[in-house]
Amino acid sequence: MRGGLDLDESIQTARWLAEDGADFIHLSLWDASRNTNKRPEEHALNLFRSALNEEVRLVAAGNIWTRADAEAALARGASAVAIGQAAIANLDWVARVSDPGREVRRPPLTIAELRERGLNPTFCGKYAKLEGVRRGLASLRRASKLARAAAQLAWLARPWPLA
Ligand SMILES: Cc1cc2nc3c(=O)[nH]c(=O)nc-3n(C[C@H](O)[C@H](O)[C@H](O)COP(=O)(O)O)c2cc1C
Numbered sequence: 234m235r236g237g238l239d240l241d242e243s244i245q246t247a248r249w250l251a252e253d254g255a256d257f258i259h260l261s262l263w264d265a266s267r268n269t270n271k272r273p274e275e276h277a278l279n280l281f282r283s284a285l286n287e288e289v290r291l292v293a294a295g296n297i298w299t300r301a302d303a304e305a306a307l308a309r310g311a312s313a314v315a316i317g318q319a320a321i322a323n324l325d326w327v328a329r330v331s332d333p334g335r336e337v338r339r340p341p342l343t344i345a346e347l348r349e350r351g352l353n354p355t356f357c358g359k360y361a362k363l364e365g366v367r368r369g370l371a372s373l374r375r376a377s378k379l380a381r382a383a384a385q386l387a388w389l390a391r392p393w394p395l396a
Pocket residue numbers: 261262263294295296297315316317318319359360363
């Protein structure tokens with residue numbers, strides 16, 4: 234059985250919250266650069282923005298690392314962005330993204346660095362596992378690109394059929 238609320242149920246919940254006087258709705262999107270799974274041609278920010286009265290502010294979160302990521306969410310209708318992972322990795326995130334000469338630090342972070350930042354051991358373990366999964370997926374994607382390239386090369390190098 235599916236758990237949690239789906240997109241439309243979440244929008245309806247946001248409407249009810251707005252009717253009850255919520256000043257802002259925080260959307261944690263996992264990856265704020267992507268459109269929704271349920272309606273791939275739509276972005277959640279546009280959907281929530283059109284469902285709610287304009288005085289209800291939207292805060293967007295999810296994989297926002299750079300100034301460009303933040304500005305893209307603002308351009309889609311967010312009034313503000315929230316950062317989680319980027320803030321853990323960059324305690325000086327605001328200063329970094331304000332300076333075009335500086336880059337943001339990206340994972341992986343060591344468990345020791347996560348502990349130094351005050352994260353509890355359970356979360357450190359969870360985060361490190363997630364990083365491992367992400368790295369695993371990235372290397373799988375690289376491997377499948379290589380396999381496709383090898384198949385194309387093999388096809389190009391195939392013996393020409395004899396006339
Ligand atoms: C390792 C990890 C564990 C998380 N666990 C939960 C959770 O248990 N419940 C939840 O509502 N959100 C969880 N989140 C989502 C965060 O609360 C937050 O919405 C999200 O990380 C914000 O995006 P950002 O960290 O990419 O900036 C988790 C995120 C990460 C990275």
